[in-house]
Structures are given as structure tokens and as C-alpha cells.
């Protein structure tokens with residue numbers, strides 16, 4: 001779309017009656033600022049739709065004329081979506097600057113060669129001539145009072161470690177600062193948020209829990225709804241129906257945050273380390289866009305990146321740890337077992353002897369186990385070999401159409417050993433299992449992935465022990481760091497009296 | 502030499518393992534944009550095919566060298582002979598369906614480059630006086646930002662001749678086959694076009710040949726305005 005530029009305002013070309021000079025929004029150096037006209041009677045539906053958002057024209061079911069009226073009266077703004085400084089292009093919706101994500105096309109909307117962003121294409125294409133539209137008028141009222149009310153309906157109790165972290169979260173929320181909650185796998189990190197969320201709601205702000213994975217949004221939504229029964233919760237993921245809800249509490253995939261702009265007073269990012277948040281700077285950008293300036297930021301993770309760990313040690317990052325599981329038993333420490341060139345063996349349809357021995361022992365004891373392999377291809381070679389020892393062995397990977405069924409069968413103990421790629425490294429818990437990695441030296445097994453994998457064992461209070469073994473063909477730094485991290489968490493747990501002797 | 506300049510696959514964004522084809526070795530100009538894995542998911546149409554529409558012929562869905570669909574079109578006096586022949590590059594399998602959807606509905610224009618060298622090859626081997634893309638309505642063109650059929654022509658280095666405009670804007674896909682066949686005219690010859698159709702061979706271009714009704718509607722109008730013959734070329738069949 002093109003705009004004519006008046007000294008005071010932009011006018012979209014479809015609304016022009018004469019034919020003045022027009023430009024695309026990215027060609028306009030400084031966009032005019034229009035002061036709010038308090039006497040204008042604005043559309044409340046549009047207000048609810050657009051507050052805290054950055055949307056495309058085609059995402060707004062309102063006539064262009066009405067949108068323009070709100071713009072002219074200072075209730076909404078048109079922003080550039082894509083800018084170019086010399087050869088450097090930047091998408092202002094997703095923050096991408098990497099040239100490989102940009103392309104051009106002869107655009108029928110502006111009649112020029114338009115640059116567009118391929119990185120965030122699935123959220124609707126933004127190009128040089130696309131205006132991003134945001135609300136800048138008064139914010140909508142949300143029904144129901146939250147001040148001075150008990151909002152949290154939860155009768156559970158926190159472990160000493162959880163309580164400590166919960167207090168820190170409440171404190172950070174009061175001070176509107178940043179905090180990292182570093183909680184070991186199985187610490188019970190969700191409960192740690194409850195008081196902080198209530199505090200944030202009492203302060204009258206909007207709260208967002210963002211996580212990279214849709215699974216987590218789906219799992220978290222009913223839990224949060226159950227403990228905050230009087231608060232409307234919007235649950236956002238690709239294809240969700242809550243897309244236009246303006247609510248106090250939002251649970252969203254980090255991807256969905258691309259549609260938000262300066263919306264939240266508190267943002268909680270769960271599993272900061274999980275793919276794709278840690279690898280995808282886009283989603284980190286989205287989190288920054290979605291929060292208001294001066295908002296509270298809580299990060300939750302079991303496995304912070306090495307940079308973050310260093311920042312914690314150097315006192316550059318506020319953090320709190322929960323070094324122990326709620327059942328007060330130490331984390332299983334992974335054992336390293338050298339297994340030779342397993343890849344070569346596999347090519348000859350054989351498995352390393354010590355690995356086979358490990359498997360046979362689980363079969364004898366009838367103990368369930370998870371075995372991680374670096375690639376789908378190697379997993380497919382291992383499976384038939386293992387089945388020689390026991391029929392109830394299955395394999396599952398990310399694109400497996402029967403993924404859910406297989407995980408369920410494992411839960412119901414219909415499968416003895418489940419072979420998997422890294423997809424089961426987080427989230428999924430089975431009560432009483434041993435864990436092995438074959439080929440732990442593979443680069444796919446990062447420090448964080450290995451800590452998560454080890455964290456699958458010993459999860460339940462009934463069976464707090466589980467063996468974790470990394471079969472490898474050459475120890476890696478990631479393996480050593482993962483083991484070190486687990487050992488040091490246990491040490492801290494003992495020191496703080498969070499673990500039973 | 503622009504061999505392997507991009508590190509990433511145009512389609513899956515994965516790191517590419519360069520495929521060294523004979524053409525790239527011999528000519529040294531073939532730019533590889535798509536990784537081997539993605540490239541292998543495109544299935545060229547092969548085997549015995551319908552003499553008119555290029556459909557791969559199945560035993561129980563043919564009569565001599567034609568498929569039943571084309572026989573049915575041929576039996577209808579309104580449509581008989583409208584489309585001389587259709588050529589298509591690839592089987593419209595799930596993968597291509599996904600790629601085309603991303604290309605035209607999500608508007609990922611640059612995906613067209615995955616096909617341009619094959620299109621160029623194919624168009625060079627065909628003879629025509631004009632390459633005419635199936636047009637979009639004004640609203641749809643604005644909505645998508647580009648005409649996906651036209652881009653197949655221009656990106657392969659050819660010049661499109663716009664001969665048609667759309668009369669009907671309703672979604673075709675929601676209608677049954679018989680509705681589509683008996684629909685009043687969908688296209689009209691563009692009054693502003695300076696091109697004389699008299700005695701001309703026209704090659705229509707579209708992204709997909711589904712039932713062939715869109716292309717036959719377009720062909721019919723062109724024939725009525727004097728074209729000698731009308732054939733078509735599509736990416737998928």
C-alpha cells in the first residue's frame with residue numbers, strides 16, 4: 001500500500017480523492033505524530049482488538065476508512081514493518097537482520113519491487129510497503145476487580161526450595177525487575193510462579209507466560225486456569241481461538257508474541273533454553289517487543305546457556321536456584337561409559353557389548369528405560385538389533401505420526417524400552433525409568449540437552465532413583481559440563497538442607 | 502561463477518549439500534538453490550501420459566491415448582477441441598502442494614526460483630506467439646501481491662502477454678465439476694490489449710492443472726476472438 005504525506009498525517013492511497021505524490025511507508029523518513037483527540041468517540045471493539053498488538057491491515061476486520069479515522073485522531077499508529085539502511089535490511093516485526101531471510105517481489109500493492117521477510121512469513125507477509133498497526137489510545141477496561149482480592153486458589157504447599165524461589169519471584173514482580181529462576185528438572189517450577197502472578201495481577205497489569213512449545217501452552221493452560229478461576233486466560237498458539245481475547249493473563253507460544261507490541265507488564269518465559277527460543281533470536285526479539293518498558297521479566301529454566309551461567313556467577317544477572325527436587329532426593333548423576341566406534345559397529349548390524357549388557361540388565365529386572373540416539377537414521381538401525389533381545393521395544397521421533405500413542409504406551413508400561421531422538425529430552429516424564437544415551441559425543445547432545453536427558457530419571461517421589469549412563473566414543477566438553485552442573489546442584493541442595501541425607 | 506552461492510535451501514532453509522548435476526558441471530552456470538532432499542521430493546511426470554492433458558495414464562482410466570476426463574471434455578460440443586494440449590512439469594504431490602501453497606497463499610514469491618530453470622527449458626522447447634498467464638481478479642491480486650502464474654513466466658526470463666481479465670470472482674474450488682463446466686464465462690479478452698489474436702498460437706500458463714476447466718474457459722474466449730490454437734503449460738498436474 002502507498003501513502004500520501006501531509007505535514008500532519010499519512011493518507012492511504014485507496015482513500016485518496018486526488019492524485020498527489022505517494023510513497024511506501026518505508027520510504028517516508030519520519031512518520032508524523034498525531035496527538036490524541038480526547039473528544040473523538042472511538043470504536044471500543046477496535047480498541048480491544050488492537051491494544052497491545054501489532055497487526056497487519058488484513059488482520060483487522062474493520063473498514064480502512066474507520067482505521068484511518070482512528071489514526072487521524074491519534075488512537076492508532078502506522079509503523080514501518082521493514083526498513084533498509086543501505087544494504088542492511090531489518091524486519092521490525094520479528095527483528096531479523098540476516099540477509100538470507102529477505103527477498104523481493106514485484107508488488108501489486110505498491111507497484112514497486114518490495115522487500116519481504118521470509119522469517120516471519122507464516123504470520124502473514126510483511127514487506128516494505130506494509131504498515132504495522134498498533135493502538136496508542138486509552139487501554140480497555142478488563143471486567144472484574146482484581147485489587148485486594150484473593151485470586152490464587154491453590155491449596156498445595158511449596159518445598160523450602162520452591163518457597164525461596166517463589167519469594168524471589170514476588171519480589172522481582174514488586175520491583176519490576178528481571179529474574180532468572182534456575183530450577184532443576186523435577187523441582188516443580190510452575191508452582192513457584194503462582195504467587196508472583198497473583199502479585200502482578202494485584203498491581204493491575206497484564207501478565208504473559210510465554211514458552212517456545214505449543215505442548216507446554218496446552219499443558220499449562222488448564223493448570224493456571226484451575227488456580228486462578230476468576231481470571232480470564234487467553235491461550236495462544238498457532239490456530240487457537242483466543243487470538244482476539246484481551247485478558248489479564250495470556251499463555252502463549254513465543255511465536256505468537258510476534259503479534260504483540262508493548263502489551264505486558266509481566267512476562268514470564270518458560271524453558272528459555274528450549275528450542276527454538278535459544279537458537280532463534282527472532283523469538284527473543286518478540287519477547288522484547290511484547291513487554292512494556294519497565295516491565296517485570298521472569299525467566300525459567302533447568303539448563304541456562306553457558307553465557308547466562310557465567311553472568312550468574314559474575315553477579316551480572318539476578319537469579320535464584322532451586323537446586324533440589326521437591327521429593328528431596330538428589331539428581332541422578334550420569335555415568336560415562338566408553339563404547340568404542342558404535343557407528344561402525346551399527347553399520348555392521350552390531351551393538352557395543354557394554355551397551356547390550358546394559359540393555360539386557362533392564363530386561364532381566366523388567367525395568368523401563370529410555371534410550372536416546374543422535375539421529376533418526378541410527379535409531380532405525382538400533383531398533384531391530386534391540387528387538388532381538390525383547391519384543392516390547394519401540395522407537396519414536398519428532399515426525400512420528402504415532403508419537404502420542406507410543407508415549408502413552410510407555411506411560412502405561414506396555415513398552416519396556418523406548419528408543420528416541422532428543423524430542424523426549426524435556427516435558428515427558430515416566431515415573432520409574434533408567435536412561436541411556438548411545439553416542440553421547442554427538443554435537444546434538446549439548447550441555448543443556450544432556451542435563452534435560454539426565455533429568456528424565458528419578459522423577460517420582462516413589463522412585464527417586466534412576467540410573468543415567470552416557471555411552472560415548474570420546475568424552476565431550478558438553479558431557480563434562482552437564483555432569484558438573486548436576487553434581488554442583490546436588491552439592492548446593494545438600495548445603496541448603498533441601499536434600500535428605 | 503555463481504555456483505552454490507547460497508548456503509541454505511530455498512525451501513526447507515536447511516544447509517544444502519550441493520548437488521552437482523551434469524548440466525552444472527558442463528555449463529557451470531546452473532545455480533543450485535534447493536537441497537537434494539527437497540529436490541528429490543519433486544516428482545517429474547513420467548510414463549505414458551494423456552495426449553491432451555499430460556495426466557499419467559492409468560489402466561482403467563483411459564481410452565487409447567486419452568484419459569477419461571479429456572474424452573468427456575471432447576464429447577461436449579461446447580468444449581471439444583478448446584485446449585490443444587497441456588504440458589506440466591511435476592506431479593501435484595503433497596510436497597509440491599505445500600510448496601505451491603506457501604508460494605501463492607503465504608506469498609513467498611522467491612520459491613518460484615526453485616522451478617525457473619526447468620520452466621525455462623520447457624518453454625524454450627514449445628512454440629507459441631504469446632505466453633498468457635491466467636489472470637487474477639483485482640481484489641485477489643491486491644490480496645496476494647502478485648500473480649503466481651505470471652511470475653512463472655517472468656522469472657523464467659520470458660515476457661507475458663496479458664490477454665484476459667476475470668469477470669467472475671467467486672471461488673471456483675467450492676463448485677462441483679458440473680457447476681464449473683456450465684458456469685457462465687469466467688474470462689473476457691482484455692479490451693486494452695493491443696495484441697491481435699488473429700491466427701495466433703497462445704500458450705496459457707497457470708500453476709496447477711486440476712480439472713482443466715479454468716484453462717478451457719480461458720482457451721475458449723481466446724478462440725472466439727480469433728486465436729488459431731490454445732495450449733497450456735502448468736507447474737503441477
Ligand SMILES: [Zn+2]
Pocket residue numbers: 091092093094095096117118119120121126
Ligand atoms: Zn520478519
Ligand SMILES: [Zn+2]
Pocket residue numbers: 001107108109110111112113114127128129130
Ligand atoms: Zn509493496
Ligand SMILES: [Zn+2]
Pocket residue numbers: 510511512513514515535536537538539540
Ligand atoms: Zn531443502
Ligand SMILES: [Zn+2]
Pocket residue numbers: 551552553554555556567568569570571572
Ligand atoms: Zn487427459
